[in-house]
Amino acid sequence: MAVTDKKKTPDLIGESAPRVDVLEKVTGEALYTDDLQFGNALLHGRIKRSPHPHALIKKIDTSKAEALPGVKVVVTGQDFPGMVGLYLKDRHIFARERVRFVGEPVAGVAATTEEIAEKALDLIEVEYELLEPVFDPEFGASPEAPLIHPDLGDYQVPNFIFPKPGTNIANHFKIRKGDVEAAWEQCAAVVESKFHIPQIQHVPIEPHVAVAQADSDGQITLWASSQSPFAQRNIIADVLGISQSKIRVIAPYVGGGFGCKAGVTMEALPVALALKAKGRPVKVLLTREEEFYTNFVRQGLVIKLKIGCDKDGNLLAMENTMYWDGGASTEYGVNITRAGGYSSTGPYDVPNVKTDSLCIYTNHPIGGAYRGFGMPELHTALEQTMDMLCDEIGMDKVEFRKLNCVRGGDILATGMKMHPVGLSECIEKVAEAIEWDKEEKPSAPNKKRGKGIALMWKAPAMPPNPGSSALVEFNEDGTIMVGVGGQEIGQGTFTVMAQMAAATLGIPYEWVKVKGPLDTQYSPYEWQTVASRLTWSMGNAVVAAAADARKQVLDLVSDAWDEDPDDLDIVNGVVVSYKSEQEMPLKDIVIYGIPNENFEGWKGGPIIGRGNFMPTYVTGLDSETGQGERAVVHFTTGAQAFDIEIDMDTGKIEVLKAAAAFDVGKAINPELVLSQLEGGLVQGMSSAIFEKIDLKEGVMQNPSFVDYRIATTADIPLEFEGIIVEEPQDDGPWGARGVGEHPMVPSAAAIGNAIYNAVGVRLEGPPFSAERIYLAMLDAGIVE
Amino acid sequence: MALHRISLTLNGELEQVDVPSNWTLLQMLRQTLAVTGTKNGCSSGECGACTVLLNGEPVNSCMVLAVECDGAEVVTVEGLADDGRLAPVQQAIMEAGGVQCGFCTPGVLISAHALLERNPSPTEGEIKDALVGNLCRCTGYFRIIEAVKAAAAIKV
Numbered sequence: 001m002a003v004t005d006k007k008k009t010p011d012l013i014g015e016s017a018p019r020v021d022v023l024e025k026v027t028g029e030a031l032y033t034d035d036l037q038f039g040n041a042l043l044h045g046r047i048k049r050s051p052h053p054h055a056l057i058k059k060i061d062t063s064k065a066e067a068l069p070g071v072k073v074v075v076t077g078q079d080f081p082g083m084v085g086l087y088l089k090d091r092h093i094f095a096r097e098r099v100r101f102v103g104e105p106v107a108g109v110a111a112t113t114e115e116i117a118e119k120a121l122d123l124i125e126v127e128y129e130l131l132e133p134v135f136d137p138e139f140g141a142s143p144e145a146p147l148i149h150p151d152l153g154d155y156q157v158p159n160f161i162f163p164k165p166g167t168n169i170a171n172h173f174k175i176r177k178g179d180v181e182a183a184w185e186q187c188a189a190v191v192e193s194k195f196h197i198p199q200i201q202h203v204p205i206e207p208h209v210a211v212a213q214a215d216s217d218g219q220i221t222l223w224a225s226s227q228s229p230f231a232q233r234n235i236i237a238d239v240l241g242i243s244q245s246k247i248r249v250i251a252p253y254v255g256g257g258f259g260c261k262a263g264v265t266m267e268a269l270p271v272a273l274a275l276k277a278k279g280r281p282v283k284v285l286l287t288r289e290e291e292f293y294t295n296f297v298r299q300g301l302v303i304k305l306k307i308g309c310d311k312d313g314n315l316l317a318m319e320n321t322m323y324w325d326g327g328a329s330t331e332y333g334v335n336i337t338r339a340g341g342y343s344s345t346g347p348y349d350v351p352n353v354k355t356d357s358l359c360i361y362t363n364h365p366i367g368g369a370y371r372g373f374g375m376p377e378l379h380t381a382l383e384q385t386m387d388m389l390c391d392e393i394g395m396d397k398v399e400f401r402k403l404n405c406v407r408g409g410d411i412l413a414t415g416m417k418m419h420p421v422g423l424s425e426c427i428e429k430v431a432e433a434i435e436w437d438k439e440e441k442p443s444a445p446n447k448k449r450g451k452g453i454a455l456m457w458k459a460p461a462m463p464p465n466p467g468s469s470a471l472v473e474f475n476e477d478g479t480i481m482v483g484v485g486g487q488e489i490g491q492g493t494f495t496v497m498a499q500m501a502a503a504t505l506g507i508p509y510e511w512v513k514v515k516g517p518l519d520t521q522y523s524p525y526e527w528q529t530v531a532s533r534l535t536w537s538m539g540n541a542v543v544a545a546a547a548d549a550r551k552q553v554l555d556l557v558s559d560a561w562d563e564d565p566d567d568l569d570i571v572n573g574v575v576v577s578y579k580s581e582q583e584m585p586l587k588d589i590v591i592y593g594i595p596n597e598n599f600e601g602w603k604g605g606p607i608i609g610r611g612n613f614m615p616t617y618v619t620g621l622d623s624e625t626g627q628g629e630r631a632v633v634h635f636t637t638g639a640q641a642f643d644i645e646i647d648m649d650t651g652k653i654e655v656l657k658a659a660a661a662f663d664v665g666k667a668i669n670p671e672l673v674l675s676q677l678e679g680g681l682v683q684g685m686s687s688a689i690f691e692k693i694d695l696k697e698g699v700m701q702n703p704s705f706v707d708y709r710i711a712t713t714a715d716i717p718l719e720f721e722g723i724i725v726e727e728p729q730d731d732g733p734w735g736a737r738g739v740g741e742h743p744m745v746p747s748a749a750a751i752g753n754a755i756y757n758a759v760g761v762r763l764e765g766p767p768f769s770a771e772r773i774y775l776a777m778l779d780a781g782i783v784e
Numbered sequence: 785m786a787l788h789r790i791s792l793t794l795n796g797e798l799e800q801v802d803v804p805s806n807w808t809l810l811q812m813l814r815q816t817l818a819v820t821g822t823k824n825g826c827s828s829g830e831c832g833a834c835t836v837l838l839n840g841e842p843v844n845s846c847m848v849l850a851v852e853c854d855g856a857e858v859v860t861v862e863g864l865a866d867d868g869r870l871a872p873v874q875q876a877i878m879e880a881g882g883v884q885c886g887f888c889t890p891g892v893l894i895s896a897h898a899l900l901e902r903n904p905s906p907t908e909g910e911i912k913d914a915l916v917g918n919l920c921r922c923t924g925y926f927r928i929i930e931a932v933k934a935a936a937a938i939k940v
Contacts, residue, residue, distance in 0.1 A: 019878070025886030026874040026893065028821020028861035035820035115785075205825045205833055205921055206887045255823070255887025256921050288826040490885030490922045671881050675923065679884065682924030705830035705919070713912040713925045720926055 010503035013734050016671035017509055019495045021253070021488055031252050031517075033209045033225045038281045042211070043072055045273045045284040046117040047266075048107040048124050049294060050099035053363035053698025054133035054148065057097055057106065057126065064123040065109060070116035073276045074124070076107045080272055082239035085331030086231065086263040087463075088163065088170060089156040090149060091366075093239060093268045099128070100148055100328035101363055102698050103294035110273040110282045133363040133698055137302055137323035140168045140360040148328065148361040158463065161334045162623050170326055171334035171359040173341030175413050175626035178352030183317035187308030189392040195381035196765040197301040199325065199693040202370055203710050206255020207291045210267045212274035213281040218246055220271060226251040227262045227487050228528040229518050235264045236271055252517040257489040258683075259369035262530045263332050265295040292703035297693055299333055299359075299367030300325035301340075301377040305385045313395045315404045317352040320344040322378070326359045326367045333367040334359050339461035340374035342621065342631045345413045346382045347406045347423055347457035353413040355626065363698050369530055375458045375745040376684065383454035383749030384762060397753070398431045401455055406637070414621055414631040422663035422727035423637040427455065430641040433659035433721045446648045449656075450758025453641040454746035459632035460531035460738065464618035468534075468541040469524040472501060472549040472609035478573050478586030479511040482545070485526025486538040487518055491740050492672040493534045497542045499668055500733055504546035505609075506570030507586070524610075532636065532738030535668060537613050539733040544611025553589055556604045560594045615731075634729055636737050638662030640681060640746045642717075642754045648783055651774030653689055653755070655716070661723035662742055666735035670724060673739055677722040680743025686711035688748035692767050790854035794819065795863030803850040809843075810834045812850035813860060821861040821890045825919070832918035835891035836860045842898040844917075861890035864897055872935035873897050880931035884922035892918045896932045905936055 024030040062074045077094035084091045094105045107124050111117035134140040134148060145168055149155075153165030161171050184190060210224035226232055229249035237244045254261060266284060273282040286295070306319040322340055326333040341357030370376075390397045405427060406412070408420035431437075434451055442449040471483035482501045488494045498512040515523065526538060550570060557575050558565040567579040575584045588594070593604030621628035643657040660677045667673040690709040694701040702708045728735025748766050756762045761776040777783045787802040794817065803812050810827075813819045813836070822845060825833030829847040836845045837859035864871040873896045876882075883889050892915060899906055899914040906914070911932045912925075920928065 019881075019883070022878045022883045022886070025883050025889050026861075026870065026878055027865060028890050030886055031820070032823070032887065034824065035814075037818060203919075203921055204885075204887075205831060205919060206823070206885070207825070254885060256885045258921070288828065288831075492884070675881055675884065675927065678924040678926050679922050680924075683921065704828060705826055706828075710919060710921065711924075712917075712919065713915045713929065716925050720924075 009734055012499045012503040012509055013668055014666070014670065016669050017495060017499050019492055020498055020514065021494055032206055032255050033211065033223050033252050034285055036211065036223060036252065038211065041280050043110040043112060043277055043280050043282045044114045044117045045108060045110045045270050045282045046121055047105045047269060047284065048121045050095065050102060050104040050106050052099060052128055052130060053102050054131040055099050055128040056131060057095060057099060058129050059127040060107060061125040062107060065120040068116060068120050068123060070112040071109060071120045072112065072280065073110040073273050074107065074120070075272050075276060082241060084235055084239045084264055084268060086235065087158055087161055088331050088334045090331050091329040093272050101365055103290070103365065104328065105269060108269055108273050110277055134168065135362055135364065135695070135698060137300070137325040137360040137362055140362050141323060141358055148363065160620055161338065168361040169358055170330040170361055171337045173338045173357040173626065174624060175341060175344060175353050175355035176624065177413050177627065180317045180319055180352045180354045183352040184308055186310060187316050188311035189389060190306065190308035191385060191388045191392050192306045193381065193385040193388060194304045194764065197303070197377040197380055198765060199297045199300045199365065199695065200687050200691040201292050201297050201693060202258040202260040204256030204258060204260060207286045207288060208261065208266050208295055209283065209285040210270045211281050211283040212270035213279065214274045214277070215279055218242065220247045220274065221250065222247065222267060222271060223250045223252070224267045225254050225261055226267065227254060227257040227489055227530060229520050230485055230525055231528045232264050232267050233520050236268050239268060249520045250517055251487055254487060254489040258371045259530060260296045262369045262528055265368070288705070289703045292708065293365045293693065293700040296368030296370070297327070297365045298370035299327065299336060299377070303378070303381040305381060307385055307389050309389060309393055313393050313400050313403055315348055315350045318345055318350045320355045322357045324357070324359045324367065325362050325364055327362055327364045329366045330359050330361060332369055335461055336367065336374040340378050342414050342626060343375060343378060343457065343459065346379060347455050347637050348404045349406050349410045350413065355413070364695060365693065365700070371683065371741045372458065372745045373461045373531070373741065375456060376687065376748060379454060379456050379745050380748040380752065380766065383746060384752045387753045387756065397453055398427060398436050401427050401453070405455060406457065413626070415627040416629070416631045419634055419730065420727050421635065421637045422725040423455065425725045426637065426639040426661035426663055429661040429723045429725065430639045430659040433723065434641045434643045434657055436641065442645050447645045448648060448758040449645050450754045451641065451643050452750045452752065452754030452757055453639060454749035454753060455637070455639045456742060456745040457635045457637045458742055458745060459635045460533045462527070462531050462533065465614055466527035466537070467612060467614040468526050468538040469612040470538065470541040470545040471524050472505070472545045474590035474607055476587060476591045478507070478590060479513070480505065480507065482512060482514045482542060483522065483524050484514060484538055484542065485518060485523045486534040487529040488516060489529060491676065492669065496535055496668045496672065497538065500539050500542050501546045504543050505550050507573045511573060532740040532742065536729065536732045536737050539736060540613035541611045543733050544613060545609040548611055549607055549609025552607050552609065553586070556589065556594060557584060560603055634737055636663065636739055636742050638742050638746070640750045642750045644751065644754045644758060646755065646758050646773065651770040651777065653751070653768065653773070655685065655718065657719040658717040659721045659723065660743055661725055662739050663725040663727050664739045665729040665732050665737040666726055667724045668734065668736050673724055674722040676739050677743045678720060681720070681747055682711050682716055684744040684747025685751065688751045688766050689768050788851050790851060792853045792855065793857045795859055805851055807850045809836070809845040809848040809850050809853055813845060819860060819862060823887055823890060832891045832895065833888055835894045835918065837894055837898060842895050861893055864893060871897060872938040873900065873932065876935035876938065877928065877931040880927045880934060882923055882927035882931040888918055888920040892920065892928055896935065899932065900936055
């Protein structure tokens with residue numbers, strides 16, 4: 001595409017243009033879903049939830065709830081037989097016949113006030129017959145485990161997911177490359193490890209909320225805090241057995257997503273209630289407690305690794321077995337398992353690979369999309385095991401990584417050929433930033449100091465054909481409205497799209513308005529705002545739409561001026577001819593057309609630019625070997641390094657300095673890229689040190705901010721350095737690829753490696769809380 | 785549930801409202817008065833998204849009963865700008881890049897504004913202390929802290 005020729009980058013590209021959404025956010029005017037006013041017609045929905053991890057539903061009596069004055073709707077699973085799922089359809093809107101996790105929706109109520117709805121829940125009587133639960137994924141995969149989804153064989157599933165009916169295995173992804181058994185013989189050093197990564201929750205500061213309204217013609221409107229209005233429209237249409245044209249999803253600003261507002265989580269609940277509410281809108285707003293465990297969490301993982309290298313430190317073989325604790329529904333989690341599988345070597349060149357990545361049903365909260373999509377869990381184990389291997393072979397941990405890190409042209413574990421990447425540069429830059437080679441003294445006699453590094457890679461995890469589309473519409477004065485279906489969740493996508501549209505068309509940045517809130521009735525289609533894909537995919541669509549508009553303008557003017565369109569350009573909103581030096585502002589063209597000489601007729605008319613993008617080259621992978629021509633669209637790679645101190649009296653970690661370097665291909669807006677590097681690292685650090693969904697018999701023990709701590713201003717690194725590396729992506733706009741998730745991925749591993757460097761202990765998984773570090777040091781005899 | 789008639793000054797304007805006795809200040813702001821800049825993040829006084837000024841002090845409005853505000857002065861994020869002119873903390877947080885999803889922002893701005901009113905030249909440690917009750921999941925806090933430093937410099 002000539003317009004995005006990397007040799008001639010327009011001014012706006014690479015500029016930290018000011019964000020288009022922040023003024024209304026600082027004045028309090030920005031509207032989020034719970035801010036919308038629906039008046040007295042609004043009904044309040046509340047959900048009756050299962051108290052048991054695994055049970056048959058014997059009887060539900062809703063009669064007392066229905067009789068309570070103010071209660072307008074009561075529904076149960078009996079009313080909704082359809083199945084929900086992005087990849088594997090394994091879930092109902094409300095439980096039918098069986099509950100599979102504590103918190104599963106069993107009934108719903110809509111009433112005139114929140115208090116009445118709450119009272120009504122207590123009046124719903126449910127009789128359960130307890131079933132034997134499964135809480136451990138390794139046990140869940142064994143033949144002794146009770147079946148959580150006996151009908152797994154009947155579930156609809158796409159052809160790249162491989163469930164095993166008659167078991168709790170919802171997906172089994174395999175890689176068989178080379179010959180690991182033979183390779184162990186060649187290894188000078190081999191290490192084995194087992195790590196347990198616990199469930200954590202996204203903790204968006206805005207809890208989930210959705211309002212639904214259904215009219216008598218069956219037309220449904222859904223307002224939702226949503227990363228995925230089109231996917232939600234599609235999945236809800238599917239579960240109700242209706243056309244997508246009957247559902248309209250409106251998505252205002254999102255107060256934090258991180259994956260928990262992708263796919264359908266609770267959005268079908270108010271729709272179900274609204275269908276019986278005689279036209280009244282019904283709102284379901286989750287409490288913070290519900291937010292912690294009733295929607296999506298990040299899957300837990302039990303991972304076993306065996307890695308070997310030759311005497312010079314070259315990686316020769318890797319065996320990776322992953323048991324993903326998928327929870328009660330794995331409709332989304334099956335693809336996390338797959339992503340973990342095809343990424344299982346980490347960003348390394350390994351000639352012999354054996355991977356088994358299993359997604360296993362348990363009676364735990366539902367594992368769904370969480371920033372990183374399996375990569376943080378995988379890398380937390382992998383990068384610590386690489387450090388163990390370095391110690392075994394006696395090699396410096398930075399040198400080892402520079403030797404083995406993946407490079408352009410390498411053949412990956414799936415047989416895909418790697419594209420050019422700047423990972424080596426990322427490694428060098430973060431090592432330099434924390435002065436890796438310098439051994440430094442702790443700040444006090446009761447502290448120990450350590451440094452750790454970790455690498456990462458991630459590809460956008462998607463079906464093979466996820467599409468983006470965009471529209472560019474003009475206003476009379478030459479300014480434009482850009483229509484997109486991708487959501488502003490805080491990452492700054494509206495800003496970057498405005499930059500790309502303005503740069504492509506040739507108009508000032510201030511002339512661009514990206515249309516929001518998203519509205520499936522008016523916005524063009526976008527698969528989802530996930531996978532760090534918008535800058536690359538939606539960016540390509542926006543550029544195509546702006547280029548299409550530009551071409552229409554120049555074709556029209558060249559016709560009017562009888563010139564060659566190649567001699568024309570649009571500069572600052574004015575069409576200019578480099579040949580004749582004529583000029584015409586856009587406002588004289590884009591709505592009204594151009595008059596012929598002497599006003600003898602007109603040319604043109606209202607101009608609308610359109611564009612789309614969908615990758616066409618992703619192939620399937622063999623179900624036994626995981627081999628295929630092109631597993632993914634591309635990888636973003638990066639590295640982080642931490643310089644920490646541990647208080648020997650308390651086990652508390654203080655991060656002195658953290659450095660992050662990521663290869664983004666091209667930073668369209670550098671400050672926004674750095675903002676992702678900062679925020680992701682702190683979220684990663686928080687997950688490393690503080691966070692765990694503490695499950696006992698399937699019940700979360702800590703569903704509040706009192707006992708589930710996330711990072712505050714008191715916890716952040718004293719110093720942070722963010723570094724942008726740019727090795728262009730062949731099919732990204734100006735070479736750009738995504739970076740939204742990636743900065744969270746290596747943090748826990750880097751911190752784990754730093755802890756080992758400081759005090760010589762390595763925990764079997766996060767959180768690396770002060771208490772656990774202290775007890776580990778006590779156990780190891782490092783403190784008394 | 786009994787309704788109580790209370791008067792309060794909200795962002796400089798006198799309001800007279802009837803509120804249920806068990807409603808919080810947050811509920812009164814968002815539902816009775818439809819002033820929705822102040823956010824509900826947890827309803828338990830833990831996340832700070834609901835922070836407002838009550839008689840000049842930053843409080844979690846989800847932990848204050850509406851009826852306690854009879855005769856009080858309340859300032860929310862909507863009251864920080866002066867006749868369209870943004871307060872220094874508002875301007876600074878935009879310029880520093882301290883706003884991503886924006887959901888924590890109103891609470892952060894109130895806490896930061898209150899800090900600078902009582903301590904015009906805070907140290908980095910004092911800024912972190914003042915904001916420790918405002919949870920943010922997006923930014924990592926670095927640019928929020930830089931914004932408060934920048935705002936302090938403007939005011940001085």
